[in-house]
Amino acid sequence: xxxxxxxxxxxxxxxxxxxxxxxxxxxxxxxxxxxxxxxxxxxxxxxxxxxxxxxxxxxxxxxxxxxxxxxxxxxxxxxxxxxxxxxxxxxxxxxxxxxxxxxxxxxxxxxxxxxxxxxxxxxxxxxxxxxxxxxxxxxxxxxxxxxxxxxxxxxxxxxxxxxxxxxxxxxxxxxxxxxxxxxxxxxxxxxxxxxxxxxxxxxxxxxxxxxxxxxxxxxxxxxxxxxxxxxxxxxxxxxxxxxxxxxxxxxxxxxxxxx
Numbered sequence: 484x485x486x487x488x489x490x491x492x493x494x495x496x497x498x499x500x501x502x503x504x505x506x507x508x509x510x511x512x513x514x515x516x517x518x519x520x521x522x523x524x525x526x527x528x529x530x531x532x533x534x535x536x537x538x539x540x541x542x543x544x545x546x547x548x549x550x551x552x553x554x555x556x557x558x559x560x561x562x563x564x565x566x567x568x569x570x571x572x573x574x575x576x577x578x579x580x581x582x583x584x585x586x587x588x589x590x591x592x593x594x595x596x597x598x599x600x601x602x603x604x605x606x607x608x609x610x611x612x613x614x615x616x617x618x619x620x621x622x623x624x625x626x627x628x629x630x631x632x633x634x635x636x637x638x639x640x641x642x643x644x645x646x647x648x649x650x651x652x653x654x655x656x657x658x659x660x661x662x663x664x665x666x667x668x669x670x671x672x673x674x675x676x677x678x679x680x681x682x683x684x685x686x687x688x689x690x691x692x693x694x695x696x697x698x699x700x701x702x703x704x705x706x707x708x709x710x711x712x713x714x715x716x717x718x719x720x721x722x723x724x725x726x727x728x729x730x731x732x733x734x735x736x737x738x739x740x741x742x
Contacts, residue, residue, distance in 0.1 A: 492668025543606035
């Protein structure tokens with residue numbers, strides 16, 4: 484429970500032991516991998532539902548480059564969005580691991596030279612202006628253009644605004660898919676507290692859908708539930724000084740911060 488990173492193969496080794504197949508004769512890595520990814524997805528969803536801090540992310544911490552909404556444009560599209568006749572980089576795009584938008588902030592975009600060293604996040608540099616939190620609305624409104632996006636709306640997986648007169652730099656604060664899917668035994672799983680849950684949950688899924696052993700699957704599922712409760716409890720203990728309004732998972736009106 485204390486390590487911050489573990490390999491997928493290490494979890495699948497534990498799964499094989501839980502299923503009395505330490506040599507992985509039946510429960511090979513390839514056999515286990517789809518079920519491990521189901522467990523990863525469920526873990527991420529459960530931690531997001533519990534308002535866990537590890538599912539919080541700001542867009543500039545993921546992309547390392549600013550999101551620029553050009554003058555006259557009025558939305559940020561999903562990564563796969565394409566429109567005939569327009570190049571891929573024509574539209575601003577939000578990060579590919581976004582699950583639910585929490586807040587959107589803006590400032591007028593100020594061109595700047597390439598950072599030295601390159602890992603410096605100029606989007607966090609106040610020399611280029613302070614960000615202003617945009618209010619969220621349920622539906623778009625047609626308003627006179629200003630040097631602001633004025634509001635944001637989440638509609639059909641697109642973040643929409645009122646078109647601005649100037650280029651605007653946007654920061655999206657969002658819930659993200661916390662653990663990337665594993666592609667093989669060497670895939671890193673870099674989330675504190677995930678190892679125990681993923682071991683029991685993957686083993687439960689394998690016991691149910693491969694071994695068709697409902698009794699063993701029920702025991703392993705019970706251990707997985709205890710493990711996720713511990714992970715959530717530990718996370719909440721570390722956040723007791725942060726005021727948070729808890730809302731149902733993926734609710735459009737979920738809010739975070741002091742109230």
